[in-house]
Amino acid sequence: MPKAIEIENFTYKYPDGTSALSDITLSIEAGARLVLIGPNGAGKSTLLLAMAGFVKGTGKVLVDGLEINRGNLKKIRSRLGCCLENPDDQLFMPTLFDDVAFGPLNMGLEAEQVKARVAEALQTVGLAELGDKAPHHLSAGQKRAAAIATIISMSPKIITLDEPDGSLDPRNRDNLVKLLKDLPQTLIIATCNMNFAAALADRAVLLDKGRIIAGGDAKEIMSDSKLMAEHGLEVPHKTE
Amino acid sequence: MHMANELLSVPVAAGSAAIAAAGLGFICRKVRQIITAEKLALMGILGAFVFAAQMVNFQLPAMPGTSGHMVGAVLLAIILGPHMGAIVISSVVIIQCLIFQDGGLLALGCNIINIALVPSYLGYFLYRTVTAGPFNSLRAYVGAVLACVIAMQGSAALVPVQAALSGVLAVPFTTFLITMLGVHLLVGLVEGLITVAVLGYLQQVRPDIVVNSLPGKVRLSKKAVLATLVIFTIVIGAGISLLASDKPDGLEWSYAERPDQPDFEGIISNDSPTIAAADKLQARYSLLPDYSLRSSVIGDTAENHVEASAGWTSFAGVVGSAATMVLIWLIARVLRKKERLQA
């Protein structure tokens, strides 16, 4: 079974010269629940974009065993679903139904299959009733769930999420954790919220200033208070 | 200024809608080749930007209590090019009509022509003409201000023309035209200044956005603003004094020209061939030809007496309609209450 993600010596600079990622080497097992942690500006979002082939730097990125190049982007993106930080960017269609159907339709599925996929995805995230709603009529928590549904409906093998816990109240955050835990896919989640990370992840990668500082077992990394403090992060509260 | 349904006759509205539809269809087909997938979202969002920009208002000088805001057509045309700008503003106009009911459904064609197509192309063309050649800050400034002013004038002039073609003007055509042009001279000036200021800001913060349209620095200098204001004051002052001296009876000279026809319909010179043609068209397609034909309008009935029976018919019509509406409302209320009780 191929690794979900393999990155070798990846380096990326934004056009304005900001060095966002330097010499990243990383490999993620299929089925992992991995959190990318790090302070603001560490390069988490950029790394997630690199995994979906949106930023092209030097080095190699393999998704599900497939090296990203211009020819296979469509294939890559049907295997890796990438959910952006702001749900308002993710939900761009006039209704929730159309948004969730957007991916499956682009995959070339038949109308009936698309409808089934949409119904299933909305069911999974608990918005089964709201398909006809306009995204701007949804609450922040519902938008978050809806954004995830737009990815699930394509049934990718890997899902990347950028700060999915942003602007959620504690109850919605718990619901989100439950929802994500039940997903069968490989999950790669960028977050600055250590409690959220701890509740969810089995693996963690600590990123700062565009470099990987540490990677491995989530509990081990996040309980290292010295390491965490060095990079402006906190140790999660022990709840269990 | 949005055209209203009430200023249009059906033939003129239909004709404008046909022109607008043909124009938009042509532009859409034309840009299909140059629009990449990325541009789709960009254009949509910039349409929303135009709405949001109207929230941002600012005090106008010398007129306490008034505030201006940006319209944005010329700005978009300068940055996106006229085709895409025209499509974006057209979609804005359609949303204004449908969702916010600014300008009626029938006037939609006219509004697309007046507010979207004319300013986008006219403004872009003017801006490009003035700024042609090596970049020069003053030229960019003058170009943007001029583009906004003239584009606004063009779109403002179309409203009275369309109304006159429809033959529904009660206000004399010239009065209406001059009022529209005067008001929009001011609007256009403000638009020009704010457009330059926004272009300057963008260039400072994100030069990549305006790289093609503004390949050098442009600044909203105090001198430039002052000079613009002075020039405009002179232009407006000259215009007013010319009007005042040339036409002693003010703006109502079109009245004076036709003393033989006190009938209000005659005020828009009825013998112009275009208007006569429009009239004929109107007569043919109007649903109530004998009433909307200009020659017969009131002409006969306005002789100060109306048959009493007509008075009773209209009375019955109004009272009956009102009663029906009240009845409908009551029934709906009762039904809804019942529904609520059952639920």
Place this chain on the structure above:
Amino acid sequence: MHHAHIDKFAYQDSPVHRLDSRVKFIVVLVFTALVISLPRTSVSILACYAVGPFAILVLAGIPLRFVFKHILLVSPFVLILALSCPLYDKTPVSVAFGPFLWNTSVGWMRCFTILGKFTVTMLALIALISTTRFNDLLTGLQRLGLPRLLVIQLGFLYRYIFVLIDRAHRILRARAGRRLRRLKFRAELQIAASMLGSLFIRSIDAAEHINIAMQARGFDGNWRTLSKLQIRRCDLFFLLAAVVFMLGIYFFVKPILL
């Protein structure tokens, strides 16, 4: 912000809401043309025409206060237009209205006609918009021949108006908090320009993100949607009723002076 939720009633449910958007759009368009083509001195007949959209609004459960408030809100231009009529046309005319007899001028009659037509056509348009989800209306318009590109534009525009208006409000609030005294025009202009500029930049950034979200979901330039429009028997019934109503008034209620 008065128009942040203008079409909130479109998301309710009623027999009117369930009607096909194409049928509703065409009926409203024809109705508007009919009303506008009425003679310019016939006020009373407008009351008869008003019954139609009024019934639809009531049937759909749209609060009338909302409707009239909104009509008032969009009326200023037409109001000015109407009120200028009496100034320009003082041809005296006396009109009989049941037991009453008025001496007035043609200008005033036209003023009332304009206002009446405005109210009636606005009633119809509001009835359309507040009983039709914008998405369905767009799908319908596309079926009626609106270019695909424009439909996509309108979809995005509708989706992001609310997002950007919210953002503009946030920026404005920040300005209100900082502005302590009245500024010179140029400073005022420059502040407005920087607000507009940053709003513009944010819009462009948002567009970039949306573009990423679209590509991430396999978008290749072909816009695909599942449209769910379908003309059913009740649509035909509504169409028939509308035609009967309009023809009925047209033939049986003669326009008269007043």
